[in-house]
Amino acid sequence: MENIIIHVDMDAFFASVEIRDNPSLRGKPLIIGSLPKERGVVATCSYEARKYGVHSAMNIKDAYRLCPNGIYMHPNIDKYRAVSAQLHEIWNTYASAAETIALDEAYLDVTEQAHSLEGARKIAYTIKQRTKAELGLTCSVGVAYSKTAAKAASEEKKPDGYFEIPTAEDFVNLMSNRDVKALYTVGKMTAEKLYSSGIHTVRDIRERRDMVIGLLGKQGKWITDLAFGIDERKVTPYKPWDAKSISREVTFQKDVNNYTLLEDVLVLLALCVENRANRYGLHGSGVTLKLTYFDMKSITRSRKTSICSNAVMMYKEAAALLKNVEKRPVRLIGLGIYDLSGEEGRQLSLFDLYTDSKKQENEERKRIFDTLKNRYHLDFEKNSEKILRSEVLHKTVEYMRRHI
Numbered sequence: 001m002e003n004i005i006i007h008v009d010m011d012a013f014f015a016s017v018e019i020r021d022n023p024s025l026r027g028k029p030l031i032i033g034s035l036p037k038e039r040g041v042v043a044t045c046s047y048e049a050r051k052y053g054v055h056s057a058m059n060i061k062d063a064y065r066l067c068p069n070g071i072y073m074h075p076n077i078d079k080y081r082a083v084s085a086q087l088h089e090i091w092n093t094y095a096s097a098a099e100t101i102a103l104d105e106a107y108l109d110v111t112e113q114a115h116s117l118e119g120a121r122k123i124a125y126t127i128k129q130r131t132k133a134e135l136g137l138t139c140s141v142g143v144a145y146s147k148t149a150a151k152a153a154s155e156e157k158k159p160d161g162y163f164e165i166p167t168a169e170d171f172v173n174l175m176s177n178r179d180v181k182a183l184y185t186v187g188k189m190t191a192e193k194l195y196s197s198g199i200h201t202v203r204d205i206r207e208r209r210d211m212v213i214g215l216l217g218k219q220g221k222w223i224t225d226l227a228f229g230i231d232e233r234k235v236t237p238y239k240p241w242d243a244k245s246i247s248r249e250v251t252f253q254k255d256v257n258n259y260t261l262l263e264d265v266l267v268l269l270a271l272c273v274e275n276r277a278n279r280y281g282l283h284g285s286g287v288t289l290k291l292t293y294f295d296m297k298s299i300t301r302s303r304k305t306s307i308c309s310n311a312v313m314m315y316k317e318a319a320a321l322l323k324n325v326e327k328r329p330v331r332l333i334g335l336g337i338y339d340l341s342g343e344e345g346r347q348l349s350l351f352d353l354y355t356d357s358k359k360q361e362n363e364e365r366k367r368i369f370d371t372l373k374n375r376y377h378l379d380f381e382k383n384s385e386k387i388l389r390s391e392v393l394h395k396t397v398e399y400m401r402r403h404i
Ligand SMILES: [Mg+2]
Pocket: 009, 010, 011, 012, 013, 104, 105
């Protein structure tokens, strides 16, 4: 094999971690995400919950309708992050290049280490065995000649699965009769377009190549390549600063029409983004504001800035953007920085280097916190570290919504 790629994917990751740490949850339908009375979606659910038809990204109200006896829990993202770091550390030792695509998922280029399909199989089983022995969790592993095929292979025998797709021909044979959605990047909307032209299976895509390209342009070209098993993307070693942006958002339990509150929430979101940016030693050179209105219409507004890695600046930029939007009830608000750059390790921001600016920034920060304190009678400064935790952030925002 010219290229040997492994795709590792944890089985029901968040739910599995919770079950591991609390065995009384085992065998029960466990749904991690929002609680039934809140707004939001399912992040992950156990296989028992899937039997009721519950799945990730499903609206929590729909999940509750299908599975009223399920156990509903908020995610402990910090815990999953810590487990994730341990997982990737194990996996990455077997690869010449490792690409982290999610907390619980990675592509590994094992061409040099494996030499052959047999070698790759050995590595795959070692990864499964160590993941189980050292972290008490199961994963599914796919071995293949390309990234798409490796991902399809890890899907194939979930949970605790292993599958291999050694050649493009094997991939084509496996996929031919499947729905077009089996191909990576074909979502609901693309699928609808294809269906309405009578294209239902992966075989149909191969047989009506020109039609698909005519219908979908550039994406059509990519999809037809995939239908023939062609995917030459390399496993790209992940660097945090390869990420295009860092952002954080919250959904309100009730629509918000008070734009002072929205502006105040931007302070908290900016603190979260600042924290993550600092952890990776990154700064952005633009700030984005995202709003989803009560009718689900979303808008984003952004503006270029000078180097930006501190919350005060992010907040001020985003607040300025908020001034110019259409004032309608808001369901979700988000803040992000983009065009990231940085150097390895902790990097000093320009503000750290120029003490005058740093001092000025600190004073401004204090002023902003004081305003919030007076308005909500909450000591944001003292609690700013706690607020970074997603659970606390949501609770704080809801508290603010009720007390303004
Ligand atoms: Mg997974």
